[in-house]
Amino acid sequence: MTLALGIDLGTTNSVAAVATPTGVEFVLSPRGERIHPSVVAVPAGGGMLVGSEARLQRLAEPESVIFSAKRFIGQNLRSPLVLAATDGVGFLIEEGINQQPIAVVRDRRMTMPEVSSHVLLYLKRNAERQFGERVSQAVITVPANFTDAQRQATREAGRLAGLEVLRLINEPTAAALAYGFGKRLHEQVCVFDLGGGTFDASLLRVEDELFEVVASEGEFFLGGDDLDRELAEHLAERFHAHLRVDPRPHPLLMMKLQMSAESIKCHLSEHLVAEGEIDGLDLPDGEVVKLPFRVTREDFERMISPLVDRALTVTQRMLDVAGVLPSEISDVLCVGGSTRIPAVRRQLAALFGREPNVRINPDEVVAQGAAIQAGSLSGGVIPGTGMAALDSVTTLAMSPLSLGGRSVALAPPARPLLLDVTPATLAIQTTGGFTEMLLDKNLPIPIERSRVFSTARDKQTRVEIHCCRGEAKRYSDNEPLGLLVLEDLPERARGELTIEVTFRVDTDGILHVRARDTASGQRRDVRLNILGAPS
Amino acid sequence: MSEVLSWARRWARRPTATEHELLELARSATLDDVRAAYHKLARFAHPDLHRTAMTPAQLEDVTAAFARVSNAYAVLSGKLRREAKRAPANPGEPAPSGGHAPARPSTATMAPKQPPARPSSTAPGPTSSSTGAASASAGPSAAGAAGALAGPVRAASTTSSPSRTGATAPLPIGPANAMSPRALGHYRRAELAMLRGNSTEALLHLRMAIASDPQSSFLRAALAELEAR
Secondary structure: OOEEEEEEEOOOEEEEEEEEOOEEEEOOOOOOOOOEEOOEEOOOOOOOEEOHHHHHHHHHOHHHEEOOHHHOOOOOOOOHHHHHHHOOOOOEEEEOHHHOEEEEEOOEEEEHHHHHHHHHHHHHHHHHHHHOOOEEEEEEEEOOOOOHHHHHHHHHHHHHOOOEEEEEEEHHHHHHHHHHOOOOOEEEEEEEEEOOOOEEEEEEEEEOOEEEEEEEEEEOOOOHHHHHHHHHHHHHHHHHHHHOOOOOOOHHHHHHHHHHHHHHHHHHHHOOEEEEEEEEEEOOOOOEEEEEEEEEHHHHHHHHHHHHHHHHHHHHHHHHHHOOOHHHOOEEEEEOHHHHOHHHHHHHHHHHOOOOEOOOOOOOHHHHHHHHHHHHHOOOOOOOOOOHHHHHHHHHHHOOEEEOOEEEOOOOOOOOEEEOEOOOOEEEEEHHHEEEEEEOOOOEOOEEEEEEEEEOOOOOOOEEEEEEEOOOOEHHHOEEEEEEEEOOOOOOOOOOOEEEEEEEEOOOOOEEEEEEEOOOOOEEOOOOEEOOOOO | OHHHHHHHHHHHOOOOOOHHHHOOOOOOOOHHHHHHHHHHHHHHHOHHHOOOOOOHHHHHHHHHHHHHHHHHHHHHHHHHHHHHHHOOOOOOOOOOOOOOOOOOOOHHHHOOOOOOOOOOOOOOOOOOOOOOOOOOOOOOOOOOOOOOEEEEOHHHHOOOOHHHOOOOOOOOOOHHHHOOHHHHHHHHHHHHHHHOOOHHHHHHHHHHHHHHOOOOHHHHHHHHHHHHO
C-alpha cells in the first residue's frame, strides 16, 4: 500500500500530513519539526540542502539560497509585479524559455517547478522514512487566486518529485475542510488566509460533507513577507541614522535585517515591545557591528496598517460579490501565520462583529485539509477523527445512541465533496482588440461553457483565438494566457463561418480550451499553449 | 456507477438541453431550489466521487456532463440573484410557471425528446447566458489581426433569453419547464413506459404526475393526448 500525502506548499514554509484512521498525522523533519521552510540551498561544498538546514544557509551565503520560489512559479517574468518582486530576493533570476523565471545559483540554473520539486521531494522522503511506506500520490494546495500557469507549474513540480498529483485544492477550501469535516455543519464560514506571500478571502457554505465555495477574492503579492519588508525598511533607516551607512545596497545586510524583522514581528504578536540588538552585521569595510533597536507593537501596527487595510478591503469586496452580510457568517477562520498579529484579528472582529476563530492552528490547518482530501481521493483512509471536536462524533459512532426513543447509530463521516470556483474571469480577444468574456470569476468548477463566434473577414481561413485572464474590456489590459489556432478553414464570406469556442475549467482550476468550426463540424481540439508555464 | 454513466450519456445525446432541464427543475424554481438541485446532483455525479471506480474515458463523460450542470447552476443562480437585487422579493406572488409552456402540446409530447428547433441555422447554440456583455462589433478594423474573430453570434443564444425570442421562433421548451420536479419524475417514468409500449403504466404515472402538480397545463394536455390514443 502507498500513502497519499496532503501538502501545503507555502511561500515561506511547507507542511505535509497524512490521513490515518485515528486522525491526521504530520510529516516531521529529521529534527522533529512539523513546519519545513520552503528553502533550497546549493552550498559551496556541493550537494543540496532543503528545509531548515537550507534556511540557516541564508546567513552564511545568501546568494546560494533560493526561497520564496512560490512567488515566481508559473509567472511571466515580463509582468511588472513579478519583476518588482525579483528585487526582494538575494538570488539571481533570469528569463528562460516561454518567459519563465529561472533561478541561477552558482553554476546551476533551475526552473521554479524544479526548485519546488526539491521541497516536495524532501517532504516525500521524510514521510516515507516516518511511516515506513512509499508515498506516490499527493494533494497539493495553492492560493485561491493562483493562475493557470501557476497551477500547471505546481503540478509539474509534483511530477518532478515523483508524485502523482491527485488534485490541486485551494488553500482556504482546504482550511474549511479541516475545520468542518465530520462536524455535520450547516453554516456559512469565511476563511481569512494571510500567508507568507499571498492573501485570500473566501466564503464557503458547509452542508454536511459538502463544501461549496461561494466566492473567493485575493491578492497575490500580499503576505507576511511584505510585513517583514516594511519592518526591515524601518530597521534599515535606523541603521543608516545610527551607523552612518546605508545598508540598502548590501544584500547580505538587508537579508539579516529582514530575518531579524521576522523575529521581531513574531515577538510583537505576544508582547507590546520588542527591544534588543541585532549583532553580527558586517559592514562593507569588514567591521562587524551591532544595531540596538526598540519597536513597540503600536509602531509596528502603524507600519503595516496600509497592508492590513488592503486585506480587509479585499475581504469586504468578497462579501459584496457573494451578496452576504458580515452578520450572516457563522465563523471566521484565521489561516496563515500572519493572522497571529493582534491588529489583524482586531480589524477582523470589527468587520464581522464577532471574534475570529483562533482555536485552529493557522499554520497546520491547510495541510490537514489537504490530507483529508488526499485520503478521500485516493480511495484510502478517511480519518475518523481529524480535530479535537470530532472525538465526540466517533465515540458516539461506537455505541448506538438513543434519541427520542429511536435508536440512532451515527455513521462515520462521509467522503467530503469540495465544490470550488473559477479563480478569475476568462475571455478571448475579438475584433478591434476587445475581449468577450467566456467564464466569469467565482463560478462552480468543473464547468464548461461554449460561445459561438463568427469570422471577421471574407475568405478568412485562419482564426487565432487569444485567451486572456482579467476583467478589462480591452484585451491588452488583461493578462494573456495563450493562443489557439484554427487553420485551413473553408473560404466563406465574413460572418458566415462560425466557430464554437468551449472553455472548460477542470477540478484543479485549470483552463482547457477547444474550438470547432461549425460549418464542417470538424472538431479541432487544440491545446492552449500557456505563457510562463513549463513547456 | 452505471447509473451515473447512463445519466451522463443521456445529456451527451442532448447538447442543447436548457439549464432548467439539466438541473431537473421547473421554470418557477427559486434560488434555493436551484442550489438544492445542484447540491443533489453534485452528491450524485461529481467526478471526485467516481474517480477510483471508472476508466479515464468514463470519468471524462461524467465530468463533461457535470461541467454542464455546473454551468446551468452558474447561469440560473446568477440570473436569480440579479433579479432579486433589481426587484426586492415579492414572496406572495408565485412565478408564472406556465408562462413559457407551449399553448398546445405537439403530438411529439410522449415521444423521445428531440432537441428543440433552432431559430437560425448557425450552429448549436452556446449554453451560456450572454447578458450585458459588450458586443464587439468594431468590424474588421486595422486593429483586428489577420486571424481575429468577430463578436459572438447573437442569434444563437436564445436558449437562455426566452424573452428576446421572436414570435415565429419555436421556444426551446422541454417538459422540465412545465411542471414541478416531483411531477417531472413521474412524467419521465411515463415516458419510459410509453417507450416500452406499456400505455397502462404510462397512464398511471401521468396521473400521478398530475396529482403532484395539478396546475400544469402541459401534463393535462399530455394526458388528453394519451387517452385519445
